[in-house]
Amino acid sequence: MSGATTVVVLIAAPPGLRGHLTRWFTEAAPGVFVGSPNARIRDGLWKIMADRIRDGQAVMIEPARTEQGWTVRTAGQDRWTPTDFDGLTLMSRPRAAVDSHGRPRNK
Template sequence: MLVLTACPQGLRGSLTRWLLEISPGVFVGHVSARVRDALWAQTMDMIKDGKAIMVYPAKNEQGFEFKTHRHDWDLVDVDGIRLLQRPSQDSAGKPTMRHGWSKASHYRRRRG
């Protein structure tokens, strides 16, 4: 599976030769490792300012592996398991989530 964000139309068209686009920017298919690596290289050449995540099967504890390009989330290894962690601060050092943003928080505040 390959997920693209803010990518050129030419890249999306090129990927449809090998993969099926099931939703805008979401590509799935069963290709060999060689073709998968070639598709990733082509994606890196054409992506410009966009973002990309590729998930593919692997023989490990999770059963899959992934590659990322210009992704906002941080790649973290926890005891051999690779995870994506939402950053706690943006580039300016401000928290990414405001306190009290949920509906439950608003309800508790009104109840007093």
């Protein structure tokens, strides 16, 4: 799968992390990175992103041998979570910060 496109989205990420990604990716829009690193590089970059994201969010969409042709990894706070639904990857939203009556939930 080498040479296939990988997309990384960073939200509220530390500036140093964005700078680190520009070694391997092109920043197509603020916080959106596109590139074609091999699997070893992707895995190494993901470890760095997951370790450094702090209160932000990181999403990596990468090539995979699935029906959709891709898989997704997420890290950080209040993140959407990849969920398998009959062999398709769908994204589950984080739970709302308020209950059904509009009151803040306790963490």
